Amino acid sequence: MLLSYLVPAFLASAMVVAKLVPPGFVTTNGVQFELDGEPFAFVGSNSYNSSELHQTPVETGLTYYQVWEDNDWILNEGSQGFERLDTVLEIAAEFDMRLILTFTNNWVGYGGMELYIDHILPGTSTHDVFYTDEEMIASYQRYVRTIVERYKDSATVFAWEMMNEARCLGDLPSGPDCSAQSRTIPNWYKLQSDYIRSLDPHHLITTGGEGHFNWDNSTLIDDYNFNGEAGEDFDYDLTFENVDFGTYHLYPQSWYPDGNFPLGGGAEGWGLFWIQAHANSAKKVGKPVVLEEFGVTPQSNQTLIYPSWVQLALDTKHGG
């Protein structure tokens, strides 16, 4: 999710805080979120089109935060840039909402990491160079630092999210050496979560990933969602000190376009397996997990399937 508006179900007023954070900051306690020492439950929604960076030339009136000009990134601190994000935070605060802010997107929509590749290493043919190239890392970190320093004292920020749906491949293909086994994305999560923590001791940090596993079960060894090929390793990524909670997504029809859902049970049953697997994994490391996105089509299937998915997420104490 690029920017989520989280509406608290509990408005806590307790004086005792579980961790040493400023009042109003969301924290974790085992698999639960807390706010001012009380359990914090919420529902959220995506604002996927709150733009982050654009190629030149910039259209008049377009909101953007960063643009490539004269071989460098120019940050837009003005009224069509960060001032707009300031306003979003102010309005969210008025309604006691909290925001998860995402720093970039695996996909080209609304900016995204391949714009860094296009400008810094034009002509590069693989997506995963973003995770390892030093100039790319420095550029991303400069953007991250600008935003984190701007809002590090704001209780309206629920968490920082490193990337929407990080994968070895994007709109460009993956390089041959990127996999969960090579730890390309896990290493990037570690590096960037440590970096964010060095700037901001209090806010929660998460991946923004789709929750792909790196399992070696014989029945799932050829399955992209379970065999590490996507690049994430949900179990391992969640062990990092500065990854405070896990995220994952759930789109069975686009992930199994031929309709061959493993493990039986169709799209609904596969979704229930996926939800339970992430709950189990999070419980093992004692951190919360959020089902950030899910979907089936058409609407008749939503009516059919969503109640059981949402129920299992609630029963396993997910955020959603």
Ligand SMILES: *[C@@H]1O[C@H](CO)[C@@H](O)[C@H](O)[C@H]1NC(C)=O
């Ligand atoms: C973002 O998308 C929503 C939903 O489609 C739309 O209502 C809104 O106008 C869009 N905002 C921008 C800035 O494009």
Ligand SMILES: *[C@@H]1O[C@H](CO)[C@@H](O)[C@H](O)[C@H]1NC(C)=O
């Ligand atoms: C596969 O392996 C994972 C990780 O060890 C485990 O959690 C899961 O239950 C196993 N079985 C199946 C059918 O996925």
Ligand SMILES: *[C@@H]1O[C@H](CO)[C@@H](O)[C@H](O)[C@H]1NC(C)=O
């Ligand atoms: C979605 O609904 C259609 C009928 O509208 C049905 O044929 C199909 O199996 C359903 N798909 C899933 C994933 O449940």
